[in-house]
Amino acid sequence: MSYVPKLPKENVNVSKRHPLLDLATLLGGALAILLGLYFLLGLAVDLTVDHLPADFEADHLAELRFPMETDPDDPFLDPTEDVLERLLDHADDMGYDFELAVAPGNDINAFALPGGGIVIMRALLSQAESENEVAMVLAHELGHFAHRDHLRGLGRGLVIASLSALMFGDDTIGRVLGSTLNLAQLSYSRGQETAADIYGLQLLNKAYGHVGGSTAFFERLLEKDIPGLAWATSHPLSRKRISTIQAHIGQRGYAQQATLPWPPLE
């Protein structure tokens, strides 16, 4: 019997399963678990926030906000505070002791911070063309406080940060799965912004008797819209916001009258 060398017919050491199929099942599983956790913890955040009194927030959570620096001599500070007073006179008491700050910077933006802090960027105030427009922005931020959106945002941000840090650490997989969560978060955030717009519109109507100037701010932002990227932004596109607001004005039959000058005349 002589030895005839032969090679094995098939490779038993390598699985036949296609790597792309492997990727689909593994990625799908990981994302499903993560989104499930995010959904449950997000629900927990919502339930907690609804039962969190405003004074508890002011005592314990106000430290979480970044320092609000404002120039006491800023010419826009006093008139903006007057507008806020006028709105608060017509709003339901939310239990907050509101604090306004005018922040330097070129962003056209405003923020609602834990404990009743409202930061409004100077660029927004200097570019505004009517008092009603500023009132709409402030009323929108008050809407976030009324809906406790600032706490929900904070809570969900914490959920995302701890989920991706706990499960994956700071590696590629964590970043990829984290991006998915961020997209889910952005869609949630767009819903909140629309609700705050509607609240702002109603408050503007109560405080000024009409809703003139309510869309002026968004019309100025319109040129910054990038069509097709709505899913990648925290706020709805300005065009969509304007049409939502106008639809609401039509439904409620709100009046639109001449706007007040900004900054107010002495």
Next chain:
Amino acid sequence: MNIDLIVFLTLLVAGYLVGSFIERRHYQSIQKREHELIHQATVPSEVIPTGQYETLGLAIGTVVISVDYFKRFLAGLRNLFGGRVGAYETLIDRARREAVLRMKESYPQADMFLHVRVETSAVGSQHLARRGVACLEVCAYGTAVRKK
């Protein structure tokens, strides 16, 4: 937009396409050379048949290969759930067969390789290892002998 995500997807797709191409080509080369060198037997036994064979020397074949970005990601995902890491199976298989082929090629005049051993180790710095860069060294060695 999320630059991280774009960079990641680009690396993933490029890794998959380039990685599969290189792997296919490597397997073709391995199969061809295994057929060519089939007459050189590799024997794990230590026993040297005295009188009929003369020793040529210690034959060593080593190879260092790395996986592509796509497989690295796939293996990372697999680490979450456990199970067979299919992504690394071809890496080990190619490296082992390539190392044996190189060992054979180092003594073309040999008829047989005795006491053949195959050893595997991970190479690369700790820093790279922590980032999941899988780089593998396989060393195959044996005693090359020839019929007298």
